[in-house]
Amino acid sequence: MANTILVTGGAGYIGSHACLELLQAGYQVVVVDNLANSKLESLKRVQEITGKSLAFYQVDIRDHDALADVFAKESINAVIHFAGLKAVGESCEQPQMYYHNNVYGTLVLTQVMAESNVKQLVFSSSATVYGAAEQVQYTEDLPIGAINPYGRTKAMVEDILRDLSASDSLKPSQSPWKIAVLRYFNPIGAHESGRIGEDPNGIPNNLMPYVTQVAIGKLAQLSVFGDDYPTPDGTGIRDYIHVVDLVKGHIKAIEALQSEKFADGGCKAYNLGAGKGCSVLEIINTFEKVTGRKVNYKMAPRRAGDLAEYFADPALALRELNWKVEKNLEDMAADTWNWQVNNPQGYN
Numbered sequence: 027m028a029n030t031i032l033v034t035g036g037a038g039y040i041g042s043h044a045c046l047e048l049l050q051a052g053y054q055v056v057v058v059d060n061l062a063n064s065k066l067e068s069l070k071r072v073q074e075i076t077g078k079s080l081a082f083y084q085v086d087i088r089d090h091d092a093l094a095d096v097f098a099k100e101s102i103n104a105v106i107h108f109a110g111l112k113a114v115g116e117s118c119e120q121p122q123m124y125y126h127n128n129v130y131g132t133l134v135l136t137q138v139m140a141e142s143n144v145k146q147l148v149f150s151s152s153a154t155v156y157g158a159a160e161q162v163q164y165t166e167d168l169p170i171g172a173i174n175p176y177g178r179t180k181a182m183v184e185d186i187l188r189d190l191s192a193s194d195s196l197k198p199s200q201s202p203w204k205i206a207v208l209r210y211f212n213p214i215g216a217h218e219s220g221r222i223g224e225d226p227n228g229i230p231n232n233l234m235p236y237v238t239q240v241a242i243g244k245l246a247q248l249s250v251f252g253d254d255y256p257t258p259d260g261t262g263i264r265d266y267i268h269v270v271d272l273v274k275g276h277i278k279a280i281e282a283l284q285s286e287k288f289a290d291g292g293c294k295a296y297n298l299g300a301g302k303g304c305s306v307l308e309i310i311n312t313f314e315k316v317t318g319r320k321v322n323y324k325m326a327p328r329r330a331g332d333l334a335e336y337f338a339d340p341a342l343a344l345r346e347l348n349w350k351v352e353k354n355l356e357d358m359a360a361d362t363w364n365w366q367v368n369n370p371q372g373y374n
C-alpha cells in the first residue's frame with residue numbers, strides 16, 4: 027500500500043532534497059508550499075532526477091480550508107513540516123510575521139491533521155533552540171532558551187507539539203500523536219547531481235552560500251565574523267551537516283514513527299548533526315582545496331548574537347533512529363560548488 031508523505035515547504039532548500047530522497051525510497055509525495063521563498067523549478071528538477079512524479083499544491087499552511095482540501099483529496103499517512111521563515115535578522119525586524127507564519131502556521135497544520143486523523147509528524151526545529159548553553163556539545167536534554175524571535179518560534183512550536191502529545195493521555199480512545207522534533211545543526215551542500223541546491227534571495231546571511239558566491243565572483247569578499255573567539259584558530263565553530271544526510275534523517279524518523287517504537291505515541295526531539303565542530307577558517311581551507319578556487323576574505327568584528335562554538339551530540343539519533351552522517355566536509359564543499367557552477371543564477 028502507498029505510504030504518502032505530505033511535505034510542507036517542499037519546494038525549499040531542505041524540502042526539495044527531502045522530496046527527492048522520499049521519491050527514491052518509494053514514498054508517494056504531496057507538497058504544499060506558498061512559494062514565498064522558493065521556485066517551482068526545484069520540484070520540476072526533483073521529478074526529472076528521480077523519474078517519478080509528485081503532487082504539488084500552492085497553498086499557504088495558514089489557510090485552513092485550502093489545507094483541509096489537500097487532506098481530503100490525498101490519502102496522507104504522515105507529514106514532514108519544513109514550511110517556515112528562517113532568517114534571524116529579519117525575525118528581529120518583523121517578529122509578528124515570524125510568529126504568524128511559524129507558530130500560527132503550525133497550529134493550523136496540526137488542527138487540520140487532527141481533523142483528518144493524520145497524527146504522524148516530523149518537525150524542522152533547530153539547534154538555535156538551545157540558546158547559550160554552558161557546554162559546547164549539545165545533548166537533547168539541555169534547557170531550551172532561544173535568544174532571537176526566529177529561535178523562539180521554533181521553541182514555541184516544540185512546546186505546542188509536546189503539549190499536544192501530552193493531551194493524548196486525556197483522550198485514550200483517540201489514536202495518539204507520533205511526533206519527531208529534529209533539531210538541525212548547520213545544513214549545507216547540495217544533491218550530487220548539481221541540479222538542486224540552496225538558492226538564497228539577495229546577499230546570503232549564512233557562511234557557505236557566501237563563500238561560494240565569493241569564489242564564483244558574484245561577491246567581492248567574505249568577512250570572517252570574529253577571529254578572537256576562544257577556539258583553536260579564533261574563528262567560530264559549528265557542526266556542518268550535508269543536506270542529503272539531513273533529509274535521510276527525516277526518512278529514518280518517519281520509519282521510527284511508523285514502527286513499534288512509537289506504538290504508544292509520543293513526542294521526541296533528536297539532534298541531527300555530525301557531532302564534530304569545524305571553524306570558519308577550516309571551511310574556507312576545505313573549500314579552496316576541493317574547488318581549486320581562492321576565497322577572498324578579511325577578518326571582521328564578531329556578528330551580534332553569534333556564539334563561539336557549538337556542535338551536536340547525535341548519539342540519540344544513532345541509537346533510536348539508526349541514523350548518522352555519511353558525508354564529510356569535502357563532500358559538502360564539492361557538492362555546493364557543483365550546484366553553484368552549474369546554476370550561477372540559482373533557479374533563475
Ligand code: NAD
Pocket residue numbers: 034035036037038039040041058059060061062063064085086087088107108109110111112127131150151152153210211212213
Ligand atoms: P527554505 O526557505 O528554503 O524553505 C522553506 C519553504 O517553506 C519555502 O519553500 C517557502 O516558500 C515555504 N513556506 C514558508 N512559509 C510558508 C507558508 N506559510 N505556507 C506554505 N509554505 C511556506 O528554508 P530551508 O532552509 O529549506 O528550511 C526548511 C525548514 O528547516 C525551516 O522550517 C527552517 O526554519 C528549518 N531550519 C533550517 C535550517 C537551515 O540552515 N536551512 C536550520 C535549522 C532549521
Ligand code: UD1
Pocket residue numbers: 112114115152153154176177212213231232233234236248249250251252261262263264306329330331332
Ligand atoms: C545561523 C542562525 C541560526 C540558523 C542557522 C541556519 C544566527 C545568529 N544564527 O546560524 O539561527 O539556524 O543560521 O540557518 O544568524 N560567518 C562568517 N561570515 C559570514 C557568515 C557567517 O564568518 O559572512 C560565520 C559565523 O560567524 C558563524 C559561522 O560562520 O561562526 C556560521 O554562520 P552561519 O552560516 O550564518 O550559521 P549560524 O550563525 O551558525
